[in-house]
Amino acid sequence: MLINDPDIIKESQVKEDEKRGIVEILVHDVQSLKTVAQRLNAIGFDHCVSVTGIDLKGKIAVIWHLSSYSKNELKGKVIQLRIDMELNVQIDTAMPKNFRAPMVSVPSLVNIWESALFHEREAHEMFGIDFQGHPDLRPILLSDDFYGKWPMRKDFTFDKSDIKIE
Amino acid sequence: MILKLNEGVFNIEDVANLELSGDRQIELQIGPSHPGSGHMRIKVTLDGDIITRVDPDIGFVHRTSEWLSERREFIKAIPIVERIMLPDTVHANLSYILALEKILDIEPPPRAQYLRSLAAEINRITSHLYGIGIFGIFLGSSTVYMWAFGDREPFIDLMEALTGARITNSYIVPGGVRWEMPKGFKEKAESTLQYMEKRLNDYNDIWAKNPVVEARTINVGVISSLDAIKLGIVGPNLRASGVDFDTRKDSPYAAYSQLDFEIPKMENGDSYDRLLIRIEEIKQSMRIIRQILKDIPDGKIIADGIYSQLNPVMKKVYEQNQRAMFPAFFLNMRPPSGESTARVEAGRGEIFFYLNTDGNKYPNRFRWVTPSFRNLPFFTKVAVGHRLADLPTIYGSIDYFPPEADR
Numbered sequence: 001m002l003i004n005d006p007d008i009i010k011e012s013q014v015k016e017d018e019k020r021g022i023v024e025i026l027v028h029d030v031q032s033l034k035t036v037a038q039r040l041n042a043i044g045f046d047h048c049v050s051v052t053g054i055d056l057k058g059k060i061a062v063i064w065h066l067s068s069y070s071k072n073e074l075k076g077k078v079i080q081l082r083i084d085m086e087l088n089v090q091i092d093t094a095m096p097k098n099f100r101a102p103m104v105s106v107p108s109l110v111n112i113w114e115s116a117l118f119h120e121r122e123a124h125e126m127f128g129i130d131f132q133g134h135p136d137l138r139p140i141l142l143s144d145d146f147y148g149k150w151p152m153r154k155d156f157t158f159d160k161s162d163i164k165i166e
Numbered sequence: 167m168i169l170k171l172n173e174g175v176f177n178i179e180d181v182a183n184l185e186l187s188g189d190r191q192i193e194l195q196i197g198p199s200h201p202g203s204g205h206m207r208i209k210v211t212l213d214g215d216i217i218t219r220v221d222p223d224i225g226f227v228h229r230t231s232e233w234l235s236e237r238r239e240f241i242k243a244i245p246i247v248e249r250i251m252l253p254d255t256v257h258a259n260l261s262y263i264l265a266l267e268k269i270l271d272i273e274p275p276p277r278a279q280y281l282r283s284l285a286a287e288i289n290r291i292t293s294h295l296y297g298i299g300i301f302g303i304f305l306g307s308s309t310v311y312m313w314a315f316g317d318r319e320p321f322i323d324l325m326e327a328l329t330g331a332r333i334t335n336s337y338i339v340p341g342g343v344r345w346e347m348p349k350g351f352k353e354k355a356e357s358t359l360q361y362m363e364k365r366l367n368d369y370n371d372i373w374a375k376n377p378v379v380e381a382r383t384i385n386v387g388v389i390s391s392l393d394a395i396k397l398g399i400v401g402p403n404l405r406a407s408g409v410d411f412d413t414r415k416d417s418p419y420a421a422y423s424q425l426d427f428e429i430p431k432m433e434n435g436d437s438y439d440r441l442l443i444r445i446e447e448i449k450q451s452m453r454i455i456r457q458i459l460k461d462i463p464d465g466k467i468i469a470d471g472i473y474s475q476l477n478p479v480m481k482k483v484y485e486q487n488q489r490a491m492f493p494a495f496f497l498n499m500r501p502p503s504g505e506s507t508a509r510v511e512a513g514r515g516e517i518f519f520y521l522n523t524d525g526n527k528y529p530n531r532f533r534w535v536t537p538s539f540r541n542l543p544f545f546t547k548v549a550v551g552h553r554l555a556d557l558p559t560i561y562g563s564i565d566y567f568p569p570e571a572d573r
Contacts, residue, residue, distance in 0.1 A: 143225070
């Protein structure tokens with residue numbers, strides 16, 4: 001077992017699949033997310049490889065992939081810290097129609113892993129994940145007029161009436 | 167107050183007022199039209215000519231590779247990921263296939279593993295030569311640019327002999343590779359390597375030991391090993407700071423666990439070290455290619471599970487031309503539900519792949535992170551405090567490739 005820290009096991013559900021390169025730590029709730037993240041950082045997972053979401057239809061799974069450069073025994077490993085969130089941010093009706101898709105709200109882990117900065121920005125614009133405490137959630141890959149459409153969700157359809165064929 | 171040079175009209179009194187108030191910050195926008203090797207904008211805030219803040223604005227060449235791949239059959243993602251990383255296609259292809267093979271539970275035969283490593287190492291040399299050439303342009307040395315792009319050509323010819331295509335090879339498929347090594351390839355490869363060895367001495371003379379290059383790169387863009395770890399830097403840039411990490415050694419794939427090679431490492435982490443380490447890595451790649459050509463085992467180039475699905479005509483083609491055609495299984499593939507990760511050391515650094523399937527024809531989640539995207543903190547953290555004239559040096563030395571970062 002790669003993860004045998006009692007604090008982490010208490011707060012989460014650990015699944016390991018050596019052959020497929022998966023070590024998953026599924027955190028139960030938002031309160032334990034930061035505790036587990038701090039614990040993982042203390043164990044030696046010192047940088048963030050990727051932050052992404054998965055659309056679970058009504059829920060969004062937020063996944064941080066973490067790895068280590070400094071600990072020899074952890075070097076070849078990637079673990080995924082995962083939390084499944086309901087779409088919980090209220091829709092602001094004052095906003096334009098495109099911006100009304102509900103978001104999920106999770107704490108940002110940039111304070112713990114600075115390398116997650118750009119990855120969380122990308123996950124925010126693609127999935128509508130509101131990272132609480134992130135210093136800079138401007139769109140990074142998409143243009144400004146795409147903001148709020150959350151294109152990587154399964155229900156995303158693009159508006160073909162905008163496309164002009166001359 | 168920050169004076170924005172590119173936005174709106176300002177008059178000379180504004181500048182004078184800024185001088186009086188002691189606040190002389192000016193925002194300068196570099197790009198988005200091709201500051202170097204692709205389209206990106208760097209918003210630089212300057213105090214005099216000292217950089218106080220850098221805001222890289224990327225996404226101008228975002229090609230939605232993840233979105234497209236999630237709406238296609240699994241096999242059709244190969245050309246998409248290849249076109250994102252044009253100087254480094256084999257690694258993009260390989261990383262995706264490794265993730266897919268873990269879900270399909272296919273193990274390629276040893277000969278295919280060696281051929282994968284061979285293609286990957288030839289590709290690493292072309293990628294590094296590309297990076298060296300672009301760095302040359304940034305430092306105003308068009309000679310090195312011409313040399314590097316010219317010397318890239320023999321290696322691209324090697325790839326053409328091996329795979330049938332110069333750049334977008336689509337060489338690696340689930341279960342193996344598509345083409346057998348052609349007749350006379352070993353001799354051709356050996357003569358190319360001998361040529362490159364001779365050329366590397368020339369590169370040392372005109373480029374690495376050049377006093378102008380040394381003056382412009384030594385102690386410019388220094389990143390300590392602690393900072394490199396904290397910011398999650400990858401690839402040669404990480405190793406130039408003295409961090410010992412290479413996916414080929416630390417989590418081996420293809421044939422790397424059977425090959426004998428060293429991971430070059432530098433100490434200072436400045437632009438000059440990042441320049442030298444690429445030349446050292448070319449030497450190591452040539453060493454690996456020689457080993458592969460000597461030790462490559464005989465056998466099939468695709469796994470038995472794939473071979474048995476070929477129809478009689480395809481089997482005949484395989485026996486006669488040593489070429490693995492696509493069985494119908496590739497297009498109708500419905501991998502079992504599950505998830506997998508794969509990591510590959512590409513020329514610019516580590517590619518990370520995360521694949522999530524739910525038993526359907528299309529991937530449920532197709533996530534990949536390219537090395538250039540992870541090297542972005544170089545702009546926001548490392549360039550600050552340098553003079554504006556040093557920004558091209560830092561940009562060139564990290565071998566940043568915008569289409570790859572934008573995906």
